[in-house]
Amino acid sequence: MRTLRTLAVLPLLLLLAGCDMVVMSPSGDIAAQQRDLIVISTLLMLLIIVPVIALTLLFAWRYRASNKEATYDPDWHHSTQLEVVIWAAPLVIIIALGAITWTSTHLLDPYRPLGRIDENRPLSEGVKPLEVRAVALDWKWLFIYPDLGVATVNELAAPVDTPINFRITSSTVMNSFFIPALAGQIYAMAGMETKLHAVINKPGVYDGFSANYSGAGFSDMRFKFHGVDQAGFDAWVAKARESGQTLDRAGYLELEKPSVREPVKLYANVENELFDAILNMCVDTQKMCMKDMMRIDAQGGMGKAGLGNVFALQYDKPRTRGGHTAPPKRFIAAVCTPEAPRDGETVERVTPRPDGRRASAAGLPAAQTAMAPGAAVLPE
Numbered sequence: 001m002r003t004l005r006t007l008a009v010l011p012l013l014l015l016l017a018g019c020d021m022v023v024m025s026p027s028g029d030i031a032a033q034q035r036d037l038i039v040i041s042t043l044l045m046l047l048i049i050v051p052v053i054a055l056t057l058l059f060a061w062r063y064r065a066s067n068k069e070a071t072y073d074p075d076w077h078h079s080t081q082l083e084v085v086i087w088a089a090p091l092v093i094i095i096a097l098g099a100i101t102w103t104s105t106h107l108l109d110p111y112r113p114l115g116r117i118d119e120n121r122p123l124s125e126g127v128k129p130l131e132v133r134a135v136a137l138d139w140k141w142l143f144i145y146p147d148l149g150v151a152t153v154n155e156l157a158a159p160v161d162t163p164i165n166f167r168i169t170s171s172t173v174m175n176s177f178f179i180p181a182l183a184g185q186i187y188a189m190a191g192m193e194t195k196l197h198a199v200i201n202k203p204g205v206y207d208g209f210s211a212n213y214s215g216a217g218f219s220d221m222r223f224k225f226h227g228v229d230q231a232g233f234d235a236w237v238a239k240a241r242e243s244g245q246t247l248d249r250a251g252y253l254e255l256e257k258p259s260v261r262e263p264v265k266l267y268a269n270v271e272n273e274l275f276d277a278i279l280n281m282c283v284d285t286q287k288m289c290m291k292d293m294m295r296i297d298a299q300g301g302m303g304k305a306g307l308g309n310v311f312a313l314q315y316d317k318p319r320t321r322g323g324h325t326a327p328p329k330r331f332i333a334a335v336c337t338p339e340a341p342r343d344g345e346t347v348e349r350v351t352p353r354p355d356g357r358r359a360s361a362a363g364l365p366a367a368q369t370a371m372a373p374g375a376a377v378l379p380e
Helices: 002-018 029-062 080-107 230-242 249-255 274-279 290-298 303-312
Strands: 116-118 130-137 140-145 150-153 155-159 164-170 175-178 186-188 194-198 204-210 222-228 265-267
Touching: 029 080, 029 116, 029 194, 130 155, 130 175, 130 186, 130 274, 140 155, 140 249, 150 155, 150 230, 155 230, 164 175, 164 186, 164 274, 186 194, 222 230, 230 265, 249 274
Parallel strands: 130 164, 155 222
Antiparallel strands: 130 140, 140 150, 150 265, 164 194, 175 186, 175 204, 204 222
């Protein structure tokens, strides 16, 4: 009966024929090298795993209780030859794996510019790569082509045999940009920029998605990547330009709001420096750009006076989820006074805290502290 049950289950293995083995059959040179690394590493490890499993089964069968003919030697405890094999073989495998890992880590570094189109064609000097800016949103992908001035949502295209330079960030939580046929996955994080250099070698339509859980709409955070010839890519860009849509800051803030299964959108124009504003988390003009905060910190900081700026830089995007908006601009009087307001704006005096505590101007330069004998309190 047990044999019949086993035979009945075996046909289910035929379903594996429908699995997409894109990782083992890629269409990009970087992904192909990663495939080779997987195969070589697996074969090296099998050199140890297969003999160990085989010998385990052999010893269990040979020295079974019913085999009275097996040699029994209770005093055996050492064999130099056996010790050499047991320790030398794994050591050689580990050294080989270490060497392969070290070289491949540098050769396949996603930040490293490409040196070849494929294994038979080096990259010619003077070839200009295709620049793409990728932004992970809730729950969709935005792609900006800065050199072409177009942008798309949930659709990506590139000409075959052309290097692609991706600069990747996220608008909210951590995500992972992954096109298995093209290259390995790379994380996308808010306020940070990651890079990926890749090339597609075969025309086709490939799946791209987020490989890092990011909330309720994560499973639908997918897009199509089109590998086309140069004429096909030019036609695709022309189609985007015919859409007549412009992606500016206001449009981006609307697009940024969480949505699931967002249809493909094409934009004919993109506001200058939009990606830089996304990266520095200041598309909303009420917020100070992160690069400006870092510049202030590099020059000594503003002490407690800078807390209002940090408060305005909300990493969890409460505004997009129906929460409070960014607070009005408030500046500590120790830095800006009614007589010397920032950017010509009148400084808002903040209501004192209920506990009566007042903010000190500790850490501020003496010249700034002298501007306001009575420092204003920090906003709640």
